[in-house]
Amino acid sequence: MTYTGYLELEVGKKHDRSVITNSYFDGVFKITRPTYSPGGLPLLTLIHVGGGYVDGDSYKTKVLVNESSRLALTTQASTKVYKSPRFGVSQTMDFYLKNNSELYVKQDSLIPYKDAIFTQYINVYMSSSAVFYYTDIITPGWSEDGKSFQYTKVASKLKIFMDGELAVFDHQLLQPCGQFEKIMYLEGYSHIGSMFFIHKHMNQSHIEELREQLGSYSKHIRVGISCLPVNGMVVRLLAHSTPVIESIFSKCEEFIRKHLYNDEKIEWRKG
Numbered sequence: 001m002t003y004t005g006y007l008e009l010e011v012g013k014k015h016d017r018s019v020i021t022n023s024y025f026d027g028v029f030k031i032t033r034p035t036y037s038p039g040g041l042p043l044l045t046l047i048h049v050g051g052g053y054v055d056g057d058s059y060k061t062k063v064l065v066n067e068s069s070r071l072a073l074t075t076q077a078s079t080k081v082y083k084s085p086r087f088g089v090s091q092t093m094d095f096y097l098k099n100n101s102e103l104y105v106k107q108d109s110l111i112p113y114k115d116a117i118f119t120q121y122i123n124v125y126m127s128s129s130a131v132f133y134y135t136d137i138i139t140p141g142w143s144e145d146g147k148s149f150q151y152t153k154v155a156s157k158l159k160i161f162m163d164g165e166l167a168v169f170d171h172q173l174l175q176p177c178g179q180f181e182k183i184m185y186l187e188g189y190s191h192i193g194s195m196f197f198i199h200k201h202m203n204q205s206h207i208e209e210l211r212e213q214l215g216s217y218s219k220h221i222r223v224g225i226s227c228l229p230v231n232g233m234v235v236r237l238l239a240h241s242t243p244v245i246e247s248i249f250s251k252c253e254e255f256i257r258k259h260l261y262n263d264e265k266i267e268w269r270k271g
Contacts, residue, residue: 003058004050004053004059005025005026005028005059005060006024006026006027006060007023007025007026007031007046008022009061009062009073010063011065011071013068013069018040018042018070019042020034020042028048028049029047029061030046032047032076037267041071041104042071043072043074044071045073045074046073046075047076048076051080052080053080053082053084053089053118054082054084054089055082055085056084056087056089057090059090059092060093061092062096063093063095063103065098065102065103068099069101069102070101070102070103071104072105073104075106075107075108077108078109079109080113080141081116081151083114083116084117085115088119089118091120092122093105093123094123095123095124095125095126096126097127097130097131097132098127099127099130100130101130102132102133103130103133104133104266106268109136109137109139109242110137110139110154112141112154113141113150113151115150116152116153117152118151118153118154119153119156121157122159123161124159124161126160126162126198127163128162128200130198131198134195135194135196136194137193137194137242137246138154138193139191140191152176153175154173155172155174157169158171158196160230162230167228167229168196170196172192186238187238189222189239190239190240191238191240191241193235193237193245194234194236195234195252196228197233197234197252198228198231199231201231202232206233209259210255213255214252220240221244221245222237223238223248235248235252250265
């Protein structure tokens with residue numbers, strides 16, 4: 001199959017340092033040269049040179065993080081999905097995390113415009129000793145008539161396999177149809193944020209403490225934090241703007257880095 005954008009990455013250890021051992025990209029996908037945090041974590045930025053996703057586009061990302069290796073992957077800018085009523089747009093991301101590896105994925109917001117159809121598949125194959133961190137944000141695109149939620153459908157399926165067994169399955173399906181403003185839908189909020197974090201030392205007491213810390217934001221957002229069937233959590237946010245969700249995710253990351261690493265949060269520099 002020919003993809004509109006294709007990216008393949010492999011990370012390994014060399015001289016006690018995580019390095020990119022193999023990379024290949026094709027189509028509209030490009031990557032920056034890695035930058036390194038003071039702790040030696042390599043950060044790569046994914047660049048889309050096409051300007052946006054259009055009808056019939058398909059994208060594939062494959063990342064392998066080998067034993068005891070680490071990688072942080074982010075995007076250069078928001079992902080814009082334009083009118084795509086015939087074929088829609090599809091994106092697949094496959095992540096492979098070996099023993100004691102760490103992968104941090106932070107995406108800028110997805111912006112579906114009028115009549116956009118977007119389907120995303122995220123598959124994570126990880127060891128129980130690995131660490132996985134993932135965030136995404138969905139922001140409704142601008143429309144000429146000023147109305148919200150003009151996109152047709154946004155679907156995201158995330159599957160996390162741990163030691164070969166399906167541990168987490170999350171299906172987020174958004175089909176506005178004029179319903180989102182009503183009770184039991186988004187109830188007046190326009191932006192949705194999701195964060196998944198899995199770490200063998202993450203426990204219920206951590207989650208309770210984080211809930212307490214985020215309680216002060218309850219006047220401006222809706223936030224829910226749930227335990228996963230494995231050691232980890234999922235955070236869901238409803239808000240009125242992307243920066244608000246980004247700031248909450250930053251607070252969550254700061255909490256994680258402090259309590260589980262005794263370190264500062266990742267510096268997500270843009271290339």
